[in-house]
Amino acid sequence: MNYKFSDKVSGLQASAIREILKFTSDPEVISFAAGNPAPEAFPKEKVAEISAEIFNEDPILALQYSVTEGYTPLRNLLKEQMEKKGCFNPETDDLIITSGAQQSNEFACKVLCNEGDTLITEAPSFIGSLNAFRSYNVNLKGIELEEGGMNISKLEQALKESEGQKLIYVIPNFQNPTGDTMSLEKRKAVYELACKYNAVILEDNPYGDLRFDGEDVCSIKSMDKEGRVIYSGSFSKILAPGLRVGYACAPKEIIQKMVICKQVADVHTTIWSQAVCYKFMQQCDMDEHFASLREVYKRKCNLMLENIEKHFSKKINYTRPQGGLFIWCNLPEGSDMLQFCTKAVKDYKIAVVPGTAFMINETDNTTSFRLNFSTPTDEQIVKGIEILGRMTKEMFD
Amino acid sequence: MNYKFSDKVSGLQASAIREILKFTSDPEVISFAAGNPAPEAFPKEKVAEISAEIFNEDPILALQYSVTEGYTPLRNLLKEQMEKKGCFNPETDDLIITSGAQQSNEFACKVLCNEGDTLITEAPSFIGSLNAFRSYNVNLKGIELEEGGMNISKLEQALKESEGQKLIYVIPNFQNPTGDTMSLEKRKAVYELACKYNAVILEDNPYGDLRFDGEDVCSIKSMDKEGRVIYSGSFSKILAPGLRVGYACAPKEIIQKMVICKQVADVHTTIWSQAVCYKFMQQCDMDEHFASLREVYKRKCNLMLENIEKHFSKKINYTRPQGGLFIWCNLPEGSDMLQFCTKAVKDYKIAVVPGTAFMINETDNTTSFRLNFSTPTDEQIVKGIEILGRMTKEMFD
Numbered sequence: 118m119n120y121k122f123s124d125k126v127s128g129l130q131a132s133a134i135r136e137i138l139k140f141t142s143d144p145e146v147i148s149f150a151a152g153n154p155a156p157e158a159f160p161k162e163k164v165a166e167i168s169a170e171i172f173n174e175d176p177i178l179a180l181q182y183s184v185t186e187g188y189t190p191l192r193n194l195l196k197e198q199m200e201k202k203g204c205f206n207p208e209t210d211d212l213i214i215t216s217g218a219q220q221s222n223e224f225a226c227k228v229l230c231n232e233g234d235t236l237i238t239e240a241p242s243f244i245g246s247l248n249a250f251r252s253y254n255v256n257l258k259g260i261e262l263e264e265g266g267m268n269i270s271k272l273e274q275a276l277k278e279s280e281g282q283k284l285i286y287v288i289p290n291f292q293n294p295t296g297d298t299m300s301l302e303k304r305k306a307v308y309e310l311a312c313k314y315n316a317v318i319l320e321d322n323p324y325g326d327l328r329f330d331g332e333d334v335c336s337i338k339s340m341d342k343e344g345r346v347i348y349s350g351s352f353s354k355i356l357a358p359g360l361r362v363g364y365a366c367a368p369k370e371i372i373q374k375m376v377i378c379k380q381v382a383d384v385h386t387t388i389w390s391q392a393v394c395y396k397f398m399q400q401c402d403m404d405e406h407f408a409s410l411r412e413v414y415k416r417k418c419n420l421m422l423e424n425i426e427k428h429f430s431k432k433i434n435y436t437r438p439q440g441g442l443f444i445w446c447n448l449p450e451g452s453d454m455l456q457f458c459t460k461a462v463k464d465y466k467i468a469v470v471p472g473t474a475f476m477i478n479e480t481d482n483t484t485s486f487r488l489n490f491s492t493p494t495d496e497q498i499v500k501g502i503e504i505l506g507r508m509t510k511e512m513f514d
Numbered sequence: 515m516n517y518k519f520s521d522k523v524s525g526l527q528a529s530a531i532r533e534i535l536k537f538t539s540d541p542e543v544i545s546f547a548a549g550n551p552a553p554e555a556f557p558k559e560k561v562a563e564i565s566a567e568i569f570n571e572d573p574i575l576a577l578q579y580s581v582t583e584g585y586t587p588l589r590n591l592l593k594e595q596m597e598k599k600g601c602f603n604p605e606t607d608d609l610i611i612t613s614g615a616q617q618s619n620e621f622a623c624k625v626l627c628n629e630g631d632t633l634i635t636e637a638p639s640f641i642g643s644l645n646a647f648r649s650y651n652v653n654l655k656g657i658e659l660e661e662g663g664m665n666i667s668k669l670e671q672a673l674k675e676s677e678g679q680k681l682i683y684v685i686p687n688f689q690n691p692t693g694d695t696m697s698l699e700k701r702k703a704v705y706e707l708a709c710k711y712n713a714v715i716l717e718d719n720p721y722g723d724l725r726f727d728g729e730d731v732c733s734i735k736s737m738d739k740e741g742r743v744i745y746s747g748s749f750s751k752i753l754a755p756g757l758r759v760g761y762a763c764a765p766k767e768i769i770q771k772m773v774i775c776k777q778v779a780d781v782h783t784t785i786w787s788q789a790v791c792y793k794f795m796q797q798c799d800m801d802e803h804f805a806s807l808r809e810v811y812k813r814k815c816n817l818m819l820e821n822i823e824k825h826f827s828k829k830i831n832y833t834r835p836q837g838g839l840f841i842w843c844n845l846p847e848g849s850d851m852l853q854f855c856t857k858a859v860k861d862y863k864i865a866v867v868p869g870t871a872f873m874i875n876e877t878d879n880t881t882s883f884r885l886n887f888s889t890p891t892d893e894q895i896v897k898g899i900e901i902l903g904r905m906t907k908e909m910f911d
Contacts, residue, residue: 121679123628129774159577165569172562180556180754216780231520249778282518357577359785377526381646383613387784388756
């Protein structure tokens with residue numbers, strides 16, 4: 118039979134990243150295309166130990182249905198931690214455990230946006246979130262990124278023009294894909310505009326704890342006096358993404374609606390995963406853990422930057438992230454970026470993600486591509502960047 | 515601030531079952547309200563052993579991001595098993611792992627239905643699925659259940675009247691909430707009507723392996739020649755619901771769209787859970803495992819039925835399920851069922867689920883309530899049914 122798919126999904130394509138990742142199943146391909154955290158940073162012995170503990174202490178807990186809001190000890194610990202950071206007001210806020218920040222972001226859109234409503238995002242932005250928003254048939258409006266974040270006057274213009282419940286999606290720390298961090302001034306300006314135009318901000322912060330350079334910048338959630346910010350956190354980059362545990366912290370009314378979305382989406386997040394996160398936070402010195410993660414990420418990022426410096430044509434610009442997983446490279450204006458990326462993977466077996474994947478409209482032009490430094494080994498970074506460098510010199514010098 | 519929630523969620527209420535379950539946190543309450551599988555049937559030692567094995571063999575597999583479609587060895591094993599049952603055609607079908615059947619059912623609706631489209635369900639039906647459908651703002655059309663399943667002429671009438679991609683949701687085995695099983699004749703008739711009116715059938719079968727009486731009836735999926743059936747399966751009732759693993763088996767085109775929904779919902783299901791399901795199926799004699807589950811469920815169901823027979827007023831009708839988790843009781847016509855259920859939990863500390871929870875429209879009248887026999891202990895069944903019985907005699911004899 119011929120299926121008539123819903124308007125929501127009929128135009129949706131599988132993520133371009135996932136398509137490129139298919140090439141990476143070839144073991145000879147060096148992949149800078151993933152968004153995976155560094156596997157050598159996974160505390161695998163500790164997780165194995167905790168898992169055994171869970172089954173020793175209370176196996177039924179891990180196996181039976183549980184509450185939709187999330188495992189209570191984990192929720193309480195996260196609330197406490199968020200309160201210490203000035204991001205949780207026990208009077209007005211609540212917190213839900215989700216199956217990764219991806220789910221929190223999807224719920225924020227489902228809860229607040231009708232089909233056709235405008236949702237404002239940074240341009241470029243994370244394809245996973247963009248596709249989640251697209252799957253609710255919202256109208257995405259991208260605001261150009263400049264030094265230190267969104268162009269504020271363009272944001273104001275977009276807010277003026279949009280109707281319904283206005284929602285602004287931002288990744289302020291080590292943004293995906295650019296690696297850049299939003300300045301304090303821009304954060305304040307975004308929050309003030311949200312107040313002025315009665316908008317809600319979805320602040321996605323999966324990489325915030327992976328800062329290896331510079332000083333922390335206050336989160337937008339910590340500035341929130343009016344209940345306008347949904348904060349989206351994750352264990353994917355600080356513990357392990359295979360667990361699928363994230364959380365959202367937001368005004369109670371919004372969390373109540375997210376709980377209903379959670380109930381109809383998957384009842385609750387895998388209990389074993391939630392118990393692993395809880396016990397890990399409780400038993401480990403998290404400052405020490407973060408320090409060891411940052412060391413791994415800093416070393417790998419610097420290794421990639423040094424090799425880019427050494428091998429790339431001087432006509433290529435790139436970001437110097439202070440944390441996170443990504444470097445964003447810009448080919449000279451007018452160059453055929455897609456051809457470059459395709460040639461890299463087909464002829465030289467080096468995978469990168471073409472910048473078009475992160476654009477708001479497929480037709481938006483870009484000469485950028487994204488490099489990931491956390492997944493490849495040191496040897497792969499050295500070898501792969503050298504090859505890409507040779508390509509840039511051949512094509513652009 | 516005042517939030518403007520989307521039309522999709524603004525009318526949605528938290529599930530009435532979950533509200534009643536809040537009473538059950540009082541340890542003195544005997545709960546027949548849950549839909550939980552019997553905890554004594556969880557193979558907890560085996561799962562602990564498998565979990566240790568996973569961390570011994572390949573911890574990175576369990577911790578890193580994985581493919582959206584699901585863990586390949588598990589998918590392959592399920593495809594093989596479904597093919598043996600005549601429910602998987604390798605030429606035309608595909609299979610996706612989801613975070614429980616709840617998620618498969620949500621995706622089916624998201625993929626096929628626009629807001630305002632009619633979705634046809636049995637009446638009464640499972641509240642979790644009904645709420646998932648409601649969260650996409652579809653127009654639910656309930657078809658009265660009679661002996662052996664839906665009233666077929668009313669189904670035909672509804673199909674005639676509905677527009678857009680027609681979707682029919684059924685739970686053919688040991689239905690939730692009624693416990694009844696759809697007859698082979700009705701299954702054939704539902705499938706024929708789907709062909710005649712170009713509809714898709716969503717066949718939800720979480721309890722199918724829990725048959726403890728009577729003979730298996732062919733699944734609708736096994737009759738499908740035209741690619742009209744989405745089959746929704748689950749590990750929740752045959753292994754453990756806390757794992758959150760289910761699957762959907764359907765024509766490739768539909769699964770492709772479900773994969774996109776999965777990518778934007780939670781990237782993939784917790785890998786540890788998927789590996790546990792795979793290894794359990796691979797290492798255990800599943801026929802033996804099912805036999806031991808059925809023994810537990812049969813004993814508990816019979817214990818509840820015997821005690822209903824002994825203590826309930828003869829004016830109460832009830833179903834005699836051949837499997838699954840539930841018995842459906844009908845109070846005499848005209849009686850105040852909600853008052854009965856409220857009195858039971860408040861005055862006698864016995865929780866049951868009022869039938870209204872499973873109605874398509876809140877205003878639909880019913881004198882029924884649902885009893886679960888899998889979660890309570892034997893002692894609780896004996897004591898709780900005796901008390902409920904006394905109530906029925908006081909109120910109706």
